[in-house]
Amino acid sequence: MNEARVLLVDDDAALLEALPQAILLRMDGISIDTAQSAFDALERIREVDYDAIVTDIKMPGMDGLALLDEIDKIRPGTPTLLITGHGEHDLAVQALRGGAYDFVAKPIDRDYFIASLERAIKMRRLDREVDRQRIALQRHARVLEHVDDGVFLVDPAGLVQHWNPAAAAITGLAAMTVLGHAADDVLPGWSAVGPTVPVASVPGPGSTEARTLPFEIDGREIWLSISGVAFEDGVVYAFRNLTEERALDELKGEFVATVSHELRTPLAAIYGSAQTLLRRDIDLDDGKRRQLLEVIAQESERLSRVAADILLANNLDSGRLQLEQRRLDISQLAHDVVEGMRSVHADRGDVSIEVTLQETHSFVAGDEDKLRQVLINLVDNAVKYSPDGGTVEVRIEPNSTNVSVSVTDQGLGIPIAEQQRIFGKFYRVDPQLSRGVGGTGLGLYICRELVRRMDGCLTVTSREGEGSTFVVELPLVATRAAEPEPPEAVPQPA
Ligand code: ADP
Numbered sequence: 001m002n003e004a005r006v007l008l009v010d011d012d013a014a015l016l017e018a019l020p021q022a023i024l025l026r027m028d029g030i031s032i033d034t035a036q037s038a039f040d041a042l043e044r045i046r047e048v049d050y051d052a053i054v055t056d057i058k059m060p061g062m063d064g065l066a067l068l069d070e071i072d073k074i075r076p077g078t079p080t081l082l083i084t085g086h087g088e089h090d091l092a093v094q095a096l097r098g099g100a101y102d103f104v105a106k107p108i109d110r111d112y113f114i115a116s117l118e119r120a121i122k123m124r125r126l127d128r129e130v131d132r133q134r135i136a137l138q139r140h141a142r143v144l145e146h147v148d149d150g151v152f153l154v155d156p157a158g159l160v161q162h163w164n165p166a167a168a169a170i171t172g173l174a175a176m177t178v179l180g181h182a183a184d185d186v187l188p189g190w191s192a193v194g195p196t197v198p199v200a201s202v203p204g205p206g207s208t209e210a211r212t213l214p215f216e217i218d219g220r221e222i223w224l225s226i227s228g229v230a231f232e233d234g235v236v237y238a239f240r241n242l243t244e245e246r247a248l249d250e251l252k253g254e255f256v257a258t259v260s261h262e263l264r265t266p267l268a269a270i271y272g273s274a275q276t277l278l279r280r281d282i283d284l285d286d287g288k289r290r291q292l293l294e295v296i297a298q299e300s301e302r303l304s305r306v307a308a309d310i311l312l313a314n315n316l317d318s319g320r321l322q323l324e325q326r327r328l329d330i331s332q333l334a335h336d337v338v339e340g341m342r343s344v345h346a347d348r349g350d351v352s353i354e355v356t357l358q359e360t361h362s363f364v365a366g367d368e369d370k371l372r373q374v375l376i377n378l379v380d381n382a383v384k385y386s387p388d389g390g391t392v393e394v395r396i397e398p399n400s401t402n403v404s405v406s407v408t409d410q411g412l413g414i415p416i417a418e419q420q421r422i423f424g425k426f427y428r429v430d431p432q433l434s435r436g437v438g439g440t441g442l443g444l445y446i447c448r449e450l451v452r453r454m455d456g457c458l459t460v461t462s463r464e465g466e467g468s469t470f471v472v473e474l475p476l477v478a479t480r481a482a483e484p485e486p487p488e489a490v491p492q493p494a
Contacts, residue, residue: 003029003030003031004029004030004031004051004052004121004125005030005031005032005033005048005049005050005051006023006030006031006032006033006050006051006052006053006054006117006121007032007033007034007035007041007044007045007048007050007052007053007054008020008032008033008034008035008054008055009034009035009036009037009038009040009041009053009054009055009056009059009064009067010034010036010055010056010059010083011036011037011056011059011060012056013036015056016034016036019054019108020032020034022110022114023114023117026110026114027114027117027118030121033048033050037059037060037061037062038055038059038061038062038063038064038066038067038070039061039062041053041055041067042067042070042074045070045071045074045075045078046074049075049078050075050078051078051079051120051121051124051125052078052079052080052081052101052117052120052121052124053071053078053079053080053081054080054081054082054083054104054117055067055068055080055081055082055083056082056083057082057083057084057085057088057091057092057095057103058085058088058091064082064083064095065082065091065094065095065098067080068080068082068095068098068099068100069098072099077124077127078124079101079102079120079121079123079124080099080100080101081100081101081102081103081104081113081116081117081120082095082100082102082103082104083103083104083105083106083108084103084104084105084106085105085106086105086106086107088105092105101116101120101123102116102119102120104116144162144164145164145165147164147166148166148240149166149238149239149240150164150166150167150168150169150170150171150224150238150239150240150241151164151166151167151236151237151238151239152164152167152178152236152237153233153234153235153236153237154183154194154234154235154237155233155234156233156234158182158183158184159180159181159182159183160178160179160180160181160182160183160186160187161179161180161233161234162179162236163175163178163179167239170222170224170239170240170241171187171215171217171222172217172218173186173187173217187215188215188216188217189215189216193213193214193215196211196213197211197213197226197227197228197237198210198211198227198228199227199228199229199230199235200227200228200229200230201229201230202229208227208228208229209227210225210226210227210238210239211225211226211227212224212225212226212242212246213226221243222241222243223241223242223243223246224239224240224241224242225239225240225242226238226239227239251424251425251426251427252426254426254428254441255426255440255441258426258428258439258440258441259306259310259440262306262439262440263303263306266299266300266302266303267299267303269295269296269299270295270296270299270300270303273292273293273295273296273299274292274296276292277289277292277293306440309440309442309443309446310440310442312442312446313425313442313445313446313449316446316449316450316453321453323366323367323370323450323453323454324366324367324368324369325365325366325367325454326365326366326367326368327363327364327365327477328363328364328365328366328368328371329361329362329363330362330363330364330371330396330403330405330474331357331359331360331361331362331396332361333368333371333372333375334355334357334375334394334396334405335355335357336372337372337375337376337379337394338353338354338355338379338394340376341353341376341379341380341383344380345383348383348389350388350389350390351383351386351389351390351391351392352391352392353379353383353391353392353394354391354392354393354394355393355394355395355396356393356394356395356396357396358395358396358397358398359396359398362396362398362403362476363476363477363478364403364454364456364474364475364476364477365454365455365475365477366454366456366474367450367454370450370454371450371454373446373447373450374446374447374450374451374458374472375394375405375407375472377443377444377446377447378407378447378470378472379392379394379407380443381443381444381470382407382408382409382411382468382470383409384439385409385411385412385468386409386410386411386412386467387411387412388411390409390410390411390467391409391410392407392408392409393406393407393408393409394406394407395408398476401475401476402473402474402475402476403473403474403476404471404472404473404474405471405472405473405474406469406470406471406472407469407470407471408467408468408469409467409468409469410466410467411467411468412464412465412467412468413462413463413464413465413466413467413468414429414460414462414464414468415429415464416464419460419461419462422444422460423444423445423448423458424441424445425441425442425445426440426441426442426445427441427444427445428441444458447472451472451474454474455474455475456472456473456474456475457472457473458470458471458472458473459471459473
């Protein structure tokens, strides 16, 4: 430990000589400065933060009481002992009221004086240590305010005693609703999950592995990677939000499974057909051969569609996709798509595809090929997800500024909770439900992104078990006044 520094102030030169010697004889690890006046003392006090000050109460110029006031201003908390003359009892009391640590009456009882000085120095050191710890704590608290990880403290009684802003942001639980309450009451699921959180007994990196655990807060599931460190004051837990990473990981896993299934099914059909065609031991008639070649053609096309979807989604993500902005008649386009889809799904006798037009023409600005792709996808989904058949209706309804193309089916419908998620990349509603119906989960993502890039929007309304309506809404462009429709051919009089 450092030497304790003491300042002795007295106008009596003899005492200034004798007292330090007496102190040094009885105390170790101490260094003593002396000052002959209060002014002299103040100068030193400004420079040195003493552990204790001993001053005579009566001095010419500034006396001990005035010095006490000044010390309180410059170095508050420095214990100051006052030496009082014989019979100056009132002054001593006044000094104690003024904040003096103790007083020693002349003639000085050395034992008492040394004991008091030792206590003063000890108290000062404790004060300093407390201050240091308080500052360190404040610094840590400030750091905790700014870290991205959620941090909270659960005391030995199970009450939450610290809850940093990141904890509030991640969980949506405000500090005031959590602090001072039992963790089991305010942190949903804590009573079950809390005991499974790994808690280290020594702080430090790698002292324990965090666990990723699910919490349900206000109906939303969040996945937190969480670990704790035990201290005397309780357990400090730190966590970060892995909900998105986890969801993405799950999606990636599902996507790999979906894509490999999507690739494997057509590949198996192609491979099987080709092998059959190659066999010499069976005689295939022309009809059979043609059938097998058709399978190969169709399945190859399906393969290239999957590949094209993945590529297109990737291009949309990276912003590399250039779209045309041409004026086109969406009523006509919808008509063509319906015609085409009727023949594609000719085998689905249980589904009829109808089109309803309010106006013969509705013009929008966009990329015709891509818009065709969007409508094909929506009609295709409507048929695909109507396993029990029904009507698929395509309606084109212009209003003063926009035109909406809606595709309504009477199929499976989509649960409310899934209605926004189906537009996410690779997202497919419960694979069990749509088993046997191929898809990569990219279709609606691509559709929505394409429509957005044409300044429109794609939305859905649906009731589970009753059917769905997907609506593409696009801004209308004015029917070109400068370029009227060609007049109907009127027979000219000869
Ligand atoms: P895919 O059809 O390739 O799986 P999409 O992105 O086109 O991918 O659709 C995502 C999911 O949305 C589908 O897996 C399906 O569960 C659901 N879905 C899309 N259209 C409909 C619809 N018309 N009716 C019911 N569910 C649908």
